Amino acid sequence: MSSGATSAGACWSCSERVGVVITGRWQNTGIRAPTPAITTLGHALGQLLRLSRSHNYRTGVCLPAILTILSVTRLDKVCSSRWMHTDLQPQSGMAISVRTLDDGAWISINDSREVGVSEVWTLPAGECCSCRLAPVLLEGFTDVSIDGQEVVAGVVGQCLECGTRGSIDRLPVGRVGEGPTTERGRNDRRFRRYAPEAVSTRPTATHARDSP
Amino acid sequence: MPSDVEAWKDELYGTDIRAEIERFAETGWETIPDDERDAWFERFKWYGLYHQRAGQESYFMLRIGPPGGILEPGQFRVLAELAKEYSTGPVPNPEFGNGWLDVTTRQAVQLHWINLEDVPAIFDRLDEVGLSAVQACGDSWRNIVGCPVAGKDKHEHVDAHTLAHDLHDEFKENEAHSNLPRKWKVSVTGCDEGCGQGDINDLAFEPASKEIDGETVRGYNVRVGGGLARNEPRFARNIDVFATPEQAVEVAGGISALFRDYGNRENRYAARIKFLVDEWGPEKVREVLQEEYIDWELETAGEDLRSEYSYNAGDATGKHDHVGVHEQVDGAYYVGLNVLVGRIGADDALELADVADAYGSGEVRLTQRQNIVLTDVPEANLEGLLAEPQLETYSPDPHPFQRGSIACTGTEFCSLSIVETKNRQVRFSRWLVDNVELPEGVENFHIHLSGCTASCAQPQIADVSLRGMKTRKDGEPVEALDIGLGGGLGENPQFASWVTERVPVDEVPGAIKNLLANFEAEREDGQSFRAFVLERDDDELADLVEPEETSYDDPFMHNTKRTWYPYADQDALDESPAPATPDGSPLPSDD
Ligand code: HEM
Numbered sequence: 001m002s003s004g005a006t007s008a009g010a011c012w013s014c015s016e017r018v019g020v021v022i023t024g025r026w027q028n029t030g031i032r033a034p035t036p037a038i039t040t041l042g043h044a045l046g047q048l049l050r051l052s053r054s055h056n057y058r059t060g061v062c063l064p065a066i067l068t069i070l071s072v073t074r075l076d077k078v079c080s081s082r083w084m085h086t087d088l089q090p091q092s093g094m095a096i097s098v099r100t101l102d103d104g105a106w107i108s109i110n111d112s113r114e115v116g117v118s119e120v121w122t123l124p125a126g127e128c129c130s131c132r133l134a135p136v137l138l139e140g141f142t143d144v145s146i147d148g149q150e151v152v153a154g155v156v157g158q159c160l161e162c163g164t165r166g167s168i169d170r171l172p173v174g175r176v177g178e179g180p181t182t183e184r185g186r187n188d189r190r191f192r193r194y195a196p197e198a199v200s201t202r203p204t205a206t207h208a209r210d211s212p
Numbered sequence: 213m214p215s216d217v218e219a220w221k222d223e224l225y226g227t228d229i230r231a232e233i234e235r236f237a238e239t240g241w242e243t244i245p246d247d248e249r250d251a252w253f254e255r256f257k258w259y260g261l262y263h264q265r266a267g268q269e270s271y272f273m274l275r276i277g278p279p280g281g282i283l284e285p286g287q288f289r290v291l292a293e294l295a296k297e298y299s300t301g302p303v304p305n306p307e308f309g310n311g312w313l314d315v316t317t318r319q320a321v322q323l324h325w326i327n328l329e330d331v332p333a334i335f336d337r338l339d340e341v342g343l344s345a346v347q348a349c350g351d352s353w354r355n356i357v358g359c360p361v362a363g364k365d366k367h368e369h370v371d372a373h374t375l376a377h378d379l380h381d382e383f384k385e386n387e388a389h390s391n392l393p394r395k396w397k398v399s400v401t402g403c404d405e406g407c408g409q410g411d412i413n414d415l416a417f418e419p420a421s422k423e424i425d426g427e428t429v430r431g432y433n434v435r436v437g438g439g440l441a442r443n444e445p446r447f448a449r450n451i452d453v454f455a456t457p458e459q460a461v462e463v464a465g466g467i468s469a470l471f472r473d474y475g476n477r478e479n480r481y482a483a484r485i486k487f488l489v490d491e492w493g494p495e496k497v498r499e500v501l502q503e504e505y506i507d508w509e510l511e512t513a514g515e516d517l518r519s520e521y522s523y524n525a526g527d528a529t530g531k532h533d534h535v536g537v538h539e540q541v542d543g544a545y546y547v548g549l550n551v552l553v554g555r556i557g558a559d560d561a562l563e564l565a566d567v568a569d570a571y572g573s574g575e576v577r578l579t580q581r582q583n584i585v586l587t588d589v590p591e592a593n594l595e596g597l598l599a600e601p602q603l604e605t606y607s608p609d610p611h612p613f614q615r616g617s618i619a620c621t622g623t624e625f626c627s628l629s630i631v632e633t634k635n636r637q638v639r640f641s642r643w644l645v646d647n648v649e650l651p652e653g654v655e656n657f658h659i660h661l662s663g664c665t666a667s668c669a670q671p672q673i674a675d676v677s678l679r680g681m682k683t684r685k686d687g688e689p690v691e692a693l694d695i696g697l698g699g700g701l702g703e704n705p706q707f708a709s710w711v712t713e714r715v716p717v718d719e720v721p722g723a724i725k726n727l728l729a730n731f732e733a734e735r736e737d738g739q740s741f742r743a744f745v746l747e748r749d750d751d752e753l754a755d756l757v758e759p760e761e762t763s764y765d766d767p768f769m770h771n772t773k774r775t776w777y778p779y780a781d782q783d784a785l786d787e788s789p790a791p792a793t794p795d796g797s798p799l800p801s802d803d
């Protein structure tokens with residue numbers, strides 16, 4: 001999933017006072033940047049907006065500003081020091097950004113590099129090859145997503161036992177749980193990665209196939 | 213869905229990034245909002261800054277790419293000074309100390325352990341002497357590689373120096389070409405030795421002659437879609453286009469724009485132009501280039517010089533590298549110095565800068581074999597130069613095992629790496645020099661070690677190709693290498709075939725020793741190693757490798773990736789001093 005500002009056809013918050021991140025072009029500086037705001041707007045994209053209280057986070061200045069709205073993302077928690085975006089569909093808890101980084105070297109969860117390639121994961125037979133407990137060297141992450149609480153990755157790897165090189169579409173690499181809310185009003189939803197060698201405590205991967 | 217990277221690039225990319233770097237440098241690394249780090253670190257690459265791997269947060273690698281590897285007088289000294297002043301880490305490297313510069317296989321220089329807070333001062337120093345880190349990493353025109361002795365060498369057919377510079381001037385900080393689907397690697401070769409290594413670049417200009425209006429014109433044939441990464445190596449394909457030196461910049465712009473517009477932005481793993489050339493075929497590339505990007509009629513390819521190519525080519529006659537003393541066209545000399553695995557200590561580099569000033573013009577050139585070349589040495593200065601103490605280490609006449617060694621960055625700093633590389637390759641070469649006789653007549657023997665399939669050390673075009681892997685030994689996971697044979701450039705370039713996989717690292721020197729002994733025993737009289745390998749299939753070759761433990765000792769067998777720095781006494785990830793401020797004080801980290 002992507003964590004950038006989400007485009008919307010029009011602002012969905014006509015009556016409610018909500019926290020949002022508006023990406024706009026700032027009239028005073030001409031730059032395009034996001035700002036957090038609490039607002040009751042009902043404007044369409046492309047319209048000018050005057051914010052009485054807003055921040056241009058790129059200059060650190062809080063100012064009344066006029067900007068052209070380019071996109072709007074809803075904030076579930078306001079007045080925290082972090083940007084927490086959700087997609088337009090309201091959902092419980094905070095959004096978590098997961099992505100691969102540096103040409104598939106990492107799985108990043110909330111901008112922290114959590115799972116790296118070049119480690120050996122033990123996989124049951126059938127996930128990569130027919131070895132019973134295959135020690136599979138992960139060579140690259142091809143994608144990553146969240147399925148419920150589970151972070152699952154697409155990986156390319158090689159079994160160190162039999163040499164089969166294969167790709168695994170959905171390897172569970174860890175879970176996100178509802179973490180405690182910190183005093184900064186920030187709900188952590190910490191990521192806990194699975195131990196690479198602990199095959200029995202981990203859900204199984206799916207859609208294994210060999211590459212030629 | 214376009215990738216996150218594409219979304220970030222859409223929001224802010226290119227030259228706008230510099231102000232942001234300066235702003236964060238001012239307020240400190242820790243002021244980059246937690247949840248924007250991925251985006252900013254991706255953007256910083258455009259300015260040559262690459263966030264180092266996990267355990268080394270807040271430290272960056274900075275890459276500076278001089279076109280064609282040519283550092284004008286004074287520029288090398290500034291790089292050495294920057295290395296000394298800014299490129300020191302929390303603990304030293306056992307082989308190289310603390311503070312060094314790395315010469316890369318794409319003729320750039322890499323500095324490590326750079327603090328973001330120091331970057332504006334470093335950029336100012338680079339600007340003052342006409343150097344730049346712009347587009348050294350990121351999705352754009354990377355450093356333009358080419359003959360490092362362009363303008364000096366007797367083998368020159370067409371002036372690669374001028375074209376490399378023209379391309380650099382045109383396509384660096386050029387808005388229309390600053391955001392491509394993926395990295396864009398361009399090579400310009402002007403000589404008959406092929407030392408630009410065009411075959412393994414996205415876009416290659418290769419020396420050629422063409423009859424136009426009854427006149428023979430010198431210029432370039434164009435090839436597209438080469439590259440080594442990700443188990444998908446390709447040689448650049450001939451698109452049947454000849455460009456005069458005057459047309460070359462526009463042709464390059466057309467192909468870059470074609471890549472910009474038609475390259476895959478959905479999937480970064482299929483984004484390099486080699487995949488587009490696979491899909492379209494070279495004919496369609498030419499067709500689209502002609503129809504949509506070039507408004508004159510393209511010439512068909514001219515006559516090339518590929519049959520003469522000797523660089524990295526195994527048994528061809530001619531130079532395999534630029535090491536040694538060679539006469540220039542103007543009667544002066546250039547002297548190629550071997551830099552083992554490309555790494556030069558900062559103090560050594562300062563002394564080499566003095567040497568270059570004292571005996572030559574002060575110019576220092578970087579080669580794709582991670583070596584340096586001092587140019588413009590008058591004959592009368594040769595003796596004095598060769599007697600300089602620095603030339604004992606950075607030798608113009610090194611042992612073939614050291615001359616032939618190339619290694620990438622590896623787990624020391626690189627996220628993708630599976631194994632430690634540079635220190636290991638130094639130890640390999642030392643052991644080989646002490647313990648292995650080279651068969652008679654073998655003067656060049658290239659061993660390239662890459663930490664992963666990204667292939668930065670260009671392993672697939674060496675005599676012995678080594679690539680990072682893991683295996684189990686006595687039940688324990690250990691670092692290992694795949695061993696490949698049969699690779700090389702030249703008239704008939706070929707990629708290595710990985711004949712023996714997952715050899716525990718401590719058995720690799722023994723494997724090379726046995727391979728060479730078997731070669732000596734079985735070869736026909738005077739047969740070259742490459743010819744010998746070409747005659748045999750993979751199974752026969754695998755039988756000749758014979759991995760074996762020897763007196764070679766490897767201190768990095770364990771999982772160097774799980775350390776914060778493989779050589780630290782306390783190397784565990786949670787012992788890491790990073791992130792830290794420039795004075796070394798630790799910063800709070802989230803995890
Ligand atoms: C990354 C930077 C920042 C973020 C993400 C952020 C976020 C927020 C949010 C979401 C609010 C509540 C919504 C609103 O009134 O717009 C807020 C309120 C506020 N912020 Fe910030 N802010 C940032 C930086 C700053 C800076 C640099 C200043 C002052 C120079 C500042 C001063 C204030 C003030 C005065 C309020 C109003 C509190 C109130 O009256 O309820 N903020 N901030």
Ligand code: SF4
Pocket residue numbers: 620621622623626627628629630662663664665666667668669
């Ligand atoms: S080859 Fe792999 S390990 Fe080596 S520097 Fe390149 S990406 Fe890193």
Ligand SMILES: [Zn+2]
Pocket residue numbers: 128129130131134159160161162163164
């Ligand atoms: Zn297996």
